[in-house]
Amino acid sequence: MNFYKKRFILCISTFFFIFLFLGGCKSEKIVIEEMPPMSKHTIEKFTITQTENGKLKMIIEAESAIIDEKWSIAHLKLPIVKFYDKGNYVSTLTAESADINLETYGVKGIGKCVIDTANNEHLQTTNLMYNAKKNLLYSNNNVKIKKPGQMIYGTRFDADAKLETITIKNQRAVLD
Secondary structure, three states: OOHHHHHHHHHHHHHHHHHHHHHHOOOOOOOOOOOOOOOEEEEEEEEEEEEEOOEEEEEEEEEEEEEEOOOOEEEEEOOEEEEEEOOEEEEEEEEEEEEEEOOOOOEEEEEEEEEEEOOOOEEEEEOOEEEOOOOEEEEEEEEEEEEOOEEEEEEEEEEOOOOOOEEEEEEEEEEO
């Protein structure tokens, strides 16, 4: 074979391989879609107040809150929840974080939760729930309640916000 024929075949085969390579690289059309509106908003120094018959029932304050409008929930960072009975202060709940249902005012304390009452009582547990409709605090985790002159331990509890009516499972009391 002569030199020009070899060169011609080499050029044709190179052109063919380049054509196959570039034909295999399919270009995709980039589509930019409009983003739907965000359903979450962040609020610094969050405060919400609940009243009943014109009297304070609950005040919630938090360092910040992320509001999820789709689910009507606020995710709170370092919340402080103050409970009132007919406008009179009864107790304070503090937690590492919490979720509040913005329609029912139900609160889910996440992590370590502490309740201090106006009667100098102290309750400690984890993952505490508050049902605003029933005015009921409860948890399925270990609980420790310190009252003047006694310490009560147990698992699972439910109580009113004043800690006057408390039901504790597997309780053990230590008297001073």
